[in-house]
Amino acid sequence: MNSRRLLVLAPLGLAAAGAAGFYGMLRGMRTGDYDPRGVPSVLVGKTAPDFVLPPVDGTGKPGFATADLRDLPGPILVNYWASWCVPCIVEHPQLMHLAREGVPVWGINYKDRAKDAATFLARHGDPFARLAADEPGRVAIDWGVYGVPETYFIDRQGIIRWRWAGPITADVLEHDIRPLLRRYG
Known part of the structure; x- marks a missing residue:
């Protein structure tokens, strides 16, 4: 493939990957596997850092x-x-x-x-x-x-x-x- 064709296909590939991720997020929200407010914390189960x-x-x-x-x-x-x-x-x-x-x-x-x-x-x-x-x-x-x-x-x-x-x-x-x-x- 020549480089010109790759330049045209690259944005399409990025758009397809974004659409797949968005679809996966929506499916997860429907089944309850994805919590859009869920922000993980590495501190849960540990003591607070020194301060x-x-x-x-x-x-x-x-x-x-x-x-x-x-x-x-x-x-x-x-x-x-x-x-x-x-x-x-x-x-x-x-x-x-x-x-x-x-x-x-x-x-x-x-x-x-x-x-x-x-x-x-x-x-x-x-x-x-x-x-x-x-x-x-x-x-x-x-x-x-x-x-x-x-x-x-x-x-x-x-x-x-x-x-x-x-x-x-x-x-x-x-x-x-x-x-x-x-x-x-």
């Missing part, structure tokens, strides 16, 4: 470190969030509900200004028992955070048992978090 984060200024909440995630009195949720994050507003009522029920929610404010974070919490309520600042976002990289909001369920021994990328909705609360609380509580 030390300062508190968010102006909130009066302590920051935290990896050492604080060991030998807990019960399971906790660690929630990455930011004041500029629209989905964080969507999930905030669920976090407030969990906090009112006594579920410890520890926040990591991601790439945000302390003043904006404090204003957000004053406006929407503060569900966080502890609140750390990851202004440069370096710790989030170690955790494998794709974007905010993102939530991790950590058991008493400090093992990450579950991760959710995206806002916690009422459905996620009932079908994912509540069973984890019963199992590890």
Whole structure:
């Protein structure tokens, strides 16, 4: 085959491969084998990576470190969030509900200004028992955070048992978090 013919056929081959992948994804969604929201995490089943984060200024909440995630009195949720994050507003009522029920929610404010974070919490309520600042976002990289909001369920021994990328909705609360609380509580 000459090179001119290959140049014409290459885009067709790429389009066919893309179509086959899209078809496979649609089939998987129909059978339940493919979850478009499922973003894998290598941390599930392991302890959190080493970190030390300062508190968010102006909130009066302590920051935290990896050492604080060991030998807990019960399971906790660690929630990455930011004041500029629209989905964080969507999930905030669920976090407030969990906090009112006594579920410890520890926040990591991601790439945000302390003043904006404090204003957000004053406006929407503060569900966080502890609140750390990851202004440069370096710790989030170690955790494998794709974007905010993102939530991790950590058991008493400090093992990450579950991760959710995206806002916690009422459905996620009932079908994912509540069973984890019963199992590890």
